[in-house]
Amino acid sequence: MDTRGRRAWPARGAVVVALLLVLVSCGCQPGGDEEGGRGAESPSPSPTASPFTGEAGVEAGPVLAVKIDNVRPARPHTGVEDADLVYAERVESGLSRLVAVYSGRLPERVGPVRSARESDLELLEQFGRPALGYSGVQSRLRPLLEAASLYPVPPSAAPEAYARGGDRPAPHNLYLRPEAALAAAPRASTAADIGFVFDERRPAGGEARERHTVRYPAAAFGFEWSSGEGRWLVSLDGEPAVGTAGVRLSAATVVVQYVTVRGSDFRDRGGNVTPYTETVGSGDALVLRDGHAYRARWERPTASTGTRFSSPDGSPLPFAVGPVWVVLTSADRD
CATH class of the missing domain: 3.50.90.10 (YerB-like)
Known part of the structure; x- marks a missing residue:
């Protein structure tokens, strides 16, 4: 058996063992830094999480907001259960509408879709420049909407993204195909921090x-x-x-x-x-x-x-x- 080079091992080995004992006693690892004892390699990145729901492993995708009808003839809704966020807001006569926000996880269709309101422009600006699906808007509001920080995607701009259903009368039967809507707004902002903090543990109090x-x-x-x-x-x-x-x-x-x-x-x-x-x-x-x-x-x-x-x-x-x-x-x- 070849024993070349092994005679020097006892001396070098003693030094190495001593060094290892010192590193172990101080909680360090070879090649580590002084804070945290991590090695020279970068720490593993934390799993991605949705900034809208806090769910781990969710890749951030483009943001699509959809204006949803919410009067009785418009129910049941389609695709709202898949939204990351749902905003409820007042409209005329004390009624309500919804703004459903999607990113990454898209249903096949969403609706019924209805018209946008001035409040939507301020609400949605926090998302950067999202795509907005809606059925229309009154003529006086159109210039404000077109100048807002969003990509308007009404039926006139993306007819292939919309279809009428036969399950109920108009105007409560207009549905949006989210993938087609985002294809019409290819530069829509990617989901990012909008101020929410998440924790699976319930906070004290309440x-x-x-x-x-x-x-x-x-x-x-x-x-x-x-x-x-x-x-x-x-x-x-x-x-x-x-x-x-x-x-x-x-x-x-x-x-x-x-x-x-x-x-x-x-x-x-x-x-x-x-x-x-x-x-x-x-x-x-x-x-x-x-x-x-x-x-x-x-x-x-x-x-x-x-x-x-x-x-x-x-x-x-x-x-x-x-x-x-x-x-x-x-x-x-x-």
């Missing part, structure tokens, strides 16, 4: 609560905690909200955001003033997660920044991981 209802003058949103599903089950105008796929609409976190709702300079065809919902500024909020209600404060300094939610002590208030519903309601109503 008040145990099984249900909560938010009322508009002519609409109501109900949320009932299901410990079995770990979600808040959604009801609309007192009826369980079940989509056309047979799935109950639900959310891991529900945010009741108290805002200023004032009259705008626009009216609908019947002469009713269009409400303007202010989402820039600050105010109170109620955050529902894990069967508990937390008093909070919201702050959004400018239209181009996200909305931060904090506990009374000023620390960030984390949401539960999963879809989020945000109900925008007047500060003088609940």
Whole structure:
């Protein structure tokens, strides 16, 4: 057996062993730094997580917002259960509409789709420049919408993205194909931080609560905690909200955001003033997660920044991981 070079091993080996013992005793590793004891290689990157839901392993995709009809003849909805975020907002006559926001995970179709409002422009600017699917807009608002920080995708701009359904009468039967809508807006912003913080662990405090209802003058949103599903089950105008796929609409976190709702300079065809919902500024909020209600404060300094939610002590208030519903309601109503 060849033993060349092995005679020097005892001397060199003793030095190496001694060095290893020193490194072990100080908690270091060969080639490591002084802080954290990590080796020369870069640490493994943390798993990707959706900035909208906090779900791990979700690749950020382009942002698509869709304006959803929400009167009784428009239900059941299609594809809303797949949204990362759902915003509820007031429209004329005290009724409501939804803005469903998608990124990365797209259903086959979404709807029924209805027209955009001035408030949508301010609300959506926090997403950068998202694509917006909507059925139309009144002529006076069109220049503002076209100048806004978004990519308008109405039927006139992407007819291949829309189709009428035969299950209900117009105007409650217009549906959007999300993939086709994003193909018409190839430069839509990729999902990024909009101020939300997520943690699977429920924060301390809060008040145990099984249900909560938010009322508009002519609409109501109900949320009932299901410990079995770990979600808040959604009801609309007192009826369980079940989509056309047979799935109950639900959310891991529900945010009741108290805002200023004032009259705008626009009216609908019947002469009713269009409400303007202010989402820039600050105010109170109620955050529902894990069967508990937390008093909070919201702050959004400018239209181009996200909305931060904090506990009374000023620390960030984390949401539960999963879809989020945000109900925008007047500060003088609940």
